[in-house]
Amino acid sequence: MKKPLLFFIATIVCFTIYCCSEIPENNDPILGxxxxxxxxESGVDSKQEWxxxxxxKGRYHSYTNDNVAFLTDFRWTIEGDTYTITYPETNMPSDQVKIKTTQINNSTEKTSxxxxxxxxxxxxxxxxxxIRE
Structure with missing residues (x-):
């Protein structure tokens, strides 16, 4: 009698641990x-990439003429519609941003x-x- 009961309890414990350890999916629009x-003016190209x-979390890269000039990890949080980006272990200031959609005209003619x-x-x-890539 004790072995079936012990097996039943072990099965319930394993099932509970498996179901509770699932990581929720994050579909935040800032991902990417x-x-x-x-x-x-001197012709030097620079690019920043988040x-x-x-x-x-994330990774920040700074490029000068296609060469990595600086890279670091960052953390991000969201409160309402405002994202805060912090760069631990650097002297870079935090950034507070919102996601916006803008319309860009691709030609000289003003047509939709x-x-x-x-x-x-x-x-x-x-x-x-x-800008989102």
Whole structure:
């Protein structure tokens, strides 16, 4: 009598542990790669890239003329519709951004056929931090 009861309890415990250890899926719209590219007056190209993953962490890269100039990990949190990006173990300031969709005109003619939606990370001061790649 004791062996079947022990087997039944062990089965229930294993089933409970298996079902409770499931990681919830994160479908946050910030997940993915975001970038900002600039060219200085001297012709030096620079690119900043943020790679957001679903564990509330990510990787930041800074490139100069296609060479990695700086890289670090970051953490991100969300409160309402505002995301806060922090860069631990660096002296980089935190970024607070919101996801916005903007319309960009792809030609000189003003027709709706030539506009496309671009998703951006907009800082709280209204400047664009990055564009979704």
């Amino acid at each position: 790669i975001w970038a900002k590219t600039t060219t200085s 790679i957001f993953n679903d564990a509330y 056929e030539n506009t496309s939606a671009t998703v951006i990370l907009e800082e709280t001061n209204g400047e664009t931090l990055a």
